[in-house]
Amino acid sequence: MSWFETFARSFLDFQAMAEVLPNMVMVGLKNTLILAVASTFFGTLIGIVLAVMGISENRPLKLLARVYTDIFRGLPAIVTILIIGQGFARLGRDLFGPSPYPLGILALSLIAGAYIGEIFRAGIQSVERGQIDATRTLGMTYGQGMRLVVIPQGIRRVLPALVNQFIGNVKDSSLVYFLGLLASERELFRVGQDQAVLTGNLSPLLLAGVFYLVITVPLTHLVNYIDARMRVGKRITGVQSGLKEVAELAEAGVPGAGKSPAAAPTRFKGGSIEVKNIDMAYGAVQVLHDVSLKVEPGSVTCLIGPSGSGKSTLLRCLNRLVECRAGDILLDGESTYKQTPDQLRRRVGMVFQQFNLFPDRSALANITLALRKVKGMSRQEAERAALARLHEVGLLERKDHRPANLSGGQQQRVAIARALALEPEIMLFDEVTSALDPELVKGVLNLMADLGRGGMTMVVVTHEMNFARKVANQVVFMDEGRIVEAGRPEDLFDNPQSPRLRRFLSEVL
Numbered sequence: 001m002s003w004f005e006t007f008a009r010s011f012l013d014f015q016a017m018a019e020v021l022p023n024m025v026m027v028g029l030k031n032t033l034i035l036a037v038a039s040t041f042f043g044t045l046i047g048i049v050l051a052v053m054g055i056s057e058n059r060p061l062k063l064l065a066r067v068y069t070d071i072f073r074g075l076p077a078i079v080t081i082l083i084i085g086q087g088f089a090r091l092g093r094d095l096f097g098p099s100p101y102p103l104g105i106l107a108l109s110l111i112a113g114a115y116i117g118e119i120f121r122a123g124i125q126s127v128e129r130g131q132i133d134a135t136r137t138l139g140m141t142y143g144q145g146m147r148l149v150v151i152p153q154g155i156r157r158v159l160p161a162l163v164n165q166f167i168g169n170v171k172d173s174s175l176v177y178f179l180g181l182l183a184s185e186r187e188l189f190r191v192g193q194d195q196a197v198l199t200g201n202l203s204p205l206l207l208a209g210v211f212y213l214v215i216t217v218p219l220t221h222l223v224n225y226i227d228a229r230m231r232v233g234k235r236i237t238g239v240q241s242g243l244k245e246v247a248e249l250a251e252a253g254v255p256g257a258g259k260s261p262a263a264a265p266t267r268f269k270g271g272s273i274e275v276k277n278i279d280m281a282y283g284a285v286q287v288l289h290d291v292s293l294k295v296e297p298g299s300v301t302c303l304i305g306p307s308g309s310g311k312s313t314l315l316r317c318l319n320r321l322v323e324c325r326a327g328d329i330l331l332d333g334e335s336t337y338k339q340t341p342d343q344l345r346r347r348v349g350m351v352f353q354q355f356n357l358f359p360d361r362s363a364l365a366n367i368t369l370a371l372r373k374v375k376g377m378s379r380q381e382a383e384r385a386a387l388a389r390l391h392e393v394g395l396l397e398r399k400d401h402r403p404a405n406l407s408g409g410q411q412q413r414v415a416i417a418r419a420l421a422l423e424p425e426i427m428l429f430d431e432v433t434s435a436l437d438p439e440l441v442k443g444v445l446n447l448m449a450d451l452g453r454g455g456m457t458m459v460v461v462t463h464e465m466n467f468a469r470k471v472a473n474q475v476v477f478m479d480e481g482r483i484v485e486a487g488r489p490e491d492l493f494d495n496p497q498s499p500r501l502r503r504f505l506s507e508v509l
């Protein structure tokens, strides 16, 4: 007898398969799916709690999550199932009745929770720090930022791993039969095995194997498809899609609509800032020493200085992304410490070097998110405002593009539009052209110059000395956490007083 005949005799008895098929579907498949879906559901709940504990600052909580994960990931699944199912059989009977089925689900959930917790934790921690910074500068609370931006991104990144976990649960459900399930509670493997014993033929087991593949293989492909779709976003209907809105906006009398992109800038009502003797430290390292600065309404102040001199930190103090240790900062004459950081950040917009756009949202949705969640606008209102801003930065026709489908310069212009949409009185720019290819720098600088001419109060950390010379009303040179010199650009660039500024200019010009 050839090897194939031996195999066929044991595994390809179609008659035996046909006989077990109804039981396989009605009992085995049903129970396998119940066990896998229920344990994935409860495992996900446990996993979310473990992930939150794992990323919290609370050491005992962190430790508890670690110990749980180590135990349930370290033990073989069958050992956990037996410990829970038999060790707690009495409690199980009191709680759920005579069947060990619920304890089986509990054991599978506890195991799945350990893996899912690690998956979520890794997903959330893989989201760049700049994303939460961006939500905070848009006036969202920490909770809103996590819920609306960070956690959805984290989950999307781990979607394939979660589906793998479900597949693992489908397979692990076959171990629950060790607990001695009733005939009506048997899962796929057990139904196949019982029939194999009855007929002396292994074909029912092969059929059970086929059923496992029928569940798991399409699922893997489905998740790959969903993952790819989420990565790219919805299909863009073409650059035409924005043109209709231009006409609508023009009709509605939105300033600048209907003209060519980057139309005349809006007039802004810029506020004033006064920084009074602030100190700031990261832990034990003092970064700002007794810094004082006045920024007039509608003026442009450029902060220049060597790397590490504290320019970005000063900027971050202005919207309380970091907190000062001493001193005060006044906005329009009132201490910024009299309002919450979220209230302050609605009045002080910020744009970052790395753009920090939300990668899974279109340009339009990047702008509407804070308008809806922070300002409470309706979807329609928010979209109208966002389209007007996109038009001002010359990107209306890119409204449906995700950040990945925009050039660096375009991304930065969307980030500027996003900050402007909240109608801030002050705009902070943190080296916004440093990550751009040289040919894209000009477009962003021109836009910023337009904003300055439009009356926006701007504080700009920059290495673009030409921009500082041409656009700034005031240039501030910092070194080692102190303001060394401040004044009109022509005075600083043409007649530097301190040796440190002279040395710096000789290096960068």
Ligand SMILES: Nc1ncnc2c1ncn2[C@@H]1O[C@H](COP(=O)(O)OP(=O)(O)OP(=O)(O)O)[C@@H](O)[C@H]1O
Residues within 6 Å of the ligand: 282, 285, 287, 305, 306, 307, 308, 309, 310, 311, 312, 313, 314
């Ligand atoms: N989150 C942080 N934790 C600890 N130290 C930090 C942190 N951020 C910045 N620093 C330190 O604070 C000092 C000032 O940094 P800051 O980024 O404000 O300087 P900068 O002038 O903006 O520099 P660059 O031009 O390179 O961005 C540096 O010594 C830096 O290493």
